Amino acid sequence: MTARPAIPPFSPTTKSASPLVELRDGTKVPQIGFGLYELREGEDCAKAVEQAIAAGYRHFDTAQHYYNEHTLGWVLKHSGIPRDQFYVTSKTPWNITRRSILVECEASLIRSGLEYFDLYLIHWPTGDVVECWHAMEELQRLGMIRSLGVSNFSVRRFEEVFFAAGCSTPVVNQIEFHPFYQQPELTAYCRQKGIRIMAYSPLARASIELPPVLHTIAAAHGKTPQQVMLKWSLQLGNIIIPKSRHPDRVQQNLHLGDFTLSEQEMAQINALDQNRNVLTFRPHNYF
Numbered sequence: 001m002t003a004r005p006a007i008p009p010f011s012p013t014t015k016s017a018s019p020l021v022e023l024r025d026g027t028k029v030p031q032i033g034f035g036l037y038e039l040r041e042g043e044d045c046a047k048a049v050e051q052a053i054a055a056g057y058r059h060f061d062t063a064q065h066y067y068n069e070h071t072l073g074w075v076l077k078h079s080g081i082p083r084d085q086f087y088v089t090s091k092t093p094w095n096i097t098r099r100s101i102l103v104e105c106e107a108s109l110i111r112s113g114l115e116y117f118d119l120y121l122i123h124w125p126t127g128d129v130v131e132c133w134h135a136m137e138e139l140q141r142l143g144m145i146r147s148l149g150v151s152n153f154s155v156r157r158f159e160e161v162f163f164a165a166g167c168s169t170p171v172v173n174q175i176e177f178h179p180f181y182q183q184p185e186l187t188a189y190c191r192q193k194g195i196r197i198m199a200y201s202p203l204a205r206a207s208i209e210l211p212p213v214l215h216t217i218a219a220a221h222g223k224t225p226q227q228v229m230l231k232w233s234l235q236l237g238n239i240i241i242p243k244s245r246h247p248d249r250v251q252q253n254l255h256l257g258d259f260t261l262s263e264q265e266m267a268q269i270n271a272l273d274q275n276r277n278v279l280t281f282r283p284h285n286y287f
Ligand SMILES: NC(=O)c1ccc[n+]([C@@H]2O[C@H](COP(=O)([O-])OP(=O)(O)OC[C@H]3O[C@@H](n4cnc5c(N)ncnc54)[C@H](OP(=O)(O)O)[C@@H]3O)[C@@H](O)[C@H]2O)c1
Pocket: 034, 035, 036, 037, 038, 061, 062, 123, 151, 152, 174, 175, 199, 200, 201, 202, 203, 204, 205, 206, 224, 226, 227, 241, 242, 243, 244, 245, 246, 249, 250, 252, 253
């Protein structure tokens, strides 16, 4: 594999409706991204990405395993907006060996038609995460990835395997995080290490009945309870990547800048933790 030209800086314009946050490697990322899980290659996915771009999203979260890298890249390319105004995250395959990472990341880039990913994550901490991390460092040196991160890592995986082998500190840990599943030990650990939380399923996949307090806070601000959930996560400093197929919700999930939750409201939402995850799988039970 040969080195590519240096990755140009991410250059958001005022049309990007999301605030930016800085990662520990000095790069900036839109704090609100658009999640692409379950939007498979094709018309539905293309429409969702077009809606998101029109609403002002510039950050997209995909993965090899989501089977939509081609559609995402195609829509970005034909959007009329330069590549350096978009921030694209993708993730490793399940099978993580040095060779599979090198081959599959390049395959993901070819599929998407993109020259580089802004962020590349170890999707699941299965297999040899240390070998995988070093392969990702090679990809970074080759100009294929800007920033390196992880997903679904537990404190145990960080401490007993990853940092024990001398791996450098990832910029993010993408984990399930919403009012009903706050993972306090893990999030405190990440914050102390300077690893930004990227909250997936920030709306708990719309699968948990929302308690009255969220409705009360929402009514006080003239917002929806879902917007309150997202704002709470933003105010904690997290990056969020909600997903919606509906244009009005796509808008609502991005336009959160015109209200602020009080300390008391934040505390009321903090108190909603039930250690209740919506993914069928709980990473820290296994790794
Ligand atoms: N790293 C990982 O292992 C991992 C795991 C899971 C997810 N993720 C990432 O995180 C992204 C988001 O997570 P997710 O898709 O699991 O769940 P989510 O964003 O919490 O929830 C999506 C669900 O919420 C509904 N919804 C969205 N906005 C809404 C609103 N304003 N009001 C009411 N309902 C709303 C959507 O329905 P409609 O479409 O009908 O609006 C959809 O059913 C994924 O797309 C993916 O990119 C990563």
